[in-house]
Amino acid sequence: MYDDTCRFLAEHFSADFASWLLGAPIALTEIEPSELSLEPIRADALILLQSEATILHLEFQTRPKTDIPFRMLDYRVRSHRRYPRKTMRQVVIYLQATGSELARETQFSLENTTHNFEVIRLWEQPAETFLQYPGLLPFATLGQSTSATTTLRQVAQNIDQIADPTAKANLAAASAILAGLKLEEAMIYRLLRRDIMQESTVYQSIKREGELQGEARGEAKKQREIALNLLRNNSPLQFISDITGMSLEAVQQLKQEIDA
Secondary structure (H helix, E strand, O other), X not given: OHHHHHHHHHHXXXXXXXXXXXXXXXXXXXXXXXXXXXXOXXXXXXXXXXXXXXXXXEEEEOOOOOOXXXXXXXXXXXXXXXXXXXXXXXXXXEOOOOOOHHHHOOEEEEOOEEEEOEEEEHHHOEHHHHHOOHHHHHHHHHOEOOOHHHHHHHHHHHXXXXXXXXXXXXXXXXXXXXXXXXXXXXXXXXXXXXXXXXXXXXXXXXXXXXXHHHHHHHHHHHHHHHHHHHHHOOOOHHHHHHHHOOOHHHHHHHHXXXXX
């Protein structure tokens, strides 16, 4: 949810991200990760934006992961192969405060190979930085301030001044989602108008994702009940797997639970 929200912001407010990270409101367009390789690559937490001369590679992470340094090298090499004349700025943006040293790693090393990249820990960045650009407003509450509640109140005031209703709704929804990493839901909805957020693309996308997950859980429960009935009637395990769509291993595990 947080990754998707950040990717949405970077895609729809790329000029604001360029102003923040590249120092100028450069027009950027998205690069599909599939363009960099014929092999599938994991793309749930990243977005690649390009101008005529530069590629901006952003990785959004709620918590540190051990494979991040290698991923940065991997994408740098893939990008160079596809766009050999373009420079590249790579930034890992950590959303939630952590004491892990992984959030401070800025280099990948392997024998004679060394690759450097940048890391931004939002909780160390002044919240005022994000209040300067509409597309960065959702990050402000996660920034450094004396009061996250006061900052979110300022975010809400700035959003209210946005004329475009679509942008207003999307930024309100994104601000609410990311503020959830730091504030209680009741406080968030006290400051941000829920009716505006419900009209946003971000809100509708996450709502639909939740519905799909609910449907999947319901279907899984139904499959389990059918499998249990068939097991009690001593039906063959492979038959149960074929009927329910459950894996044979899952059916075997269920049988062990019954027999225990």
